[in-house]
Amino acid sequence: MAHILIVDDNELNLELFRDVLELEGFEVDIATSGKNGVKKARTMQPDLVLMDMRMDGMDGLEAMRVLKGDASTSHILVAVLTASAMKGDKERLLAEGFDAYLQKPIDLASFADEVRSLLEMNVKRDN
Numbered sequence: 001m002a003h004i005l006i007v008d009d010n011e012l013n014l015e016l017f018r019d020v021l022e023l024e025g026f027e028v029d030i031a032t033s034g035k036n037g038v039k040k041a042r043t044m045q046p047d048l049v050l051m052d053m054r055m056d057g058m059d060g061l062e063a064m065r066v067l068k069g070d071a072s073t074s075h076i077l078v079a080v081l082t083a084s085a086m087k088g089d090k091e092r093l094l095a096e097g098f099d100a101y102l103q104k105p106i107d108l109a110s111f112a113d114e115v116r117s118l119l120e121m122n123v124k125r126d127n
């Protein structure tokens with residue numbers, strides 16, 4: 001089963017996202033800061049990182065850049081999970097290097113399906 005690392009500095013978000021994804025059978029790990037997320041991605045090699053944007057210290061954008069700039073993690077899908085939904089935000093974040101954009105608050109009914117589609121996208125990219 002796919003392994004997902006969730007990076008978010010909000011514990012309620014972490015619990016909610018983890019519960020939803022674990023119920024769907026995903027293997028889930030969490031990190032509460034960008035720095036810790038990068039560290040865990042290096043050692044755990046997840047299939048997908050769901051990355052919050054606004055975090056103290058290393059924010060989501062910087063953490064994504066570190067992951068994409070490191071040969072040991074550059075292959076890992078990194079999706080931004082953000083409440084930032086102004087016009088143009090999605091395009092801007094994808095242009096920055098995120099592989100996908102997911103919006104907060106999540107839609108409980110479709111979140112796991114969205115995650116599944118991202119993972120399938122990665123399988124196609126590898127082949």
Ligand SMILES: [Mg+2]
Nearest residue numbers: 009052054055
């Ligand atoms: Mg945050």
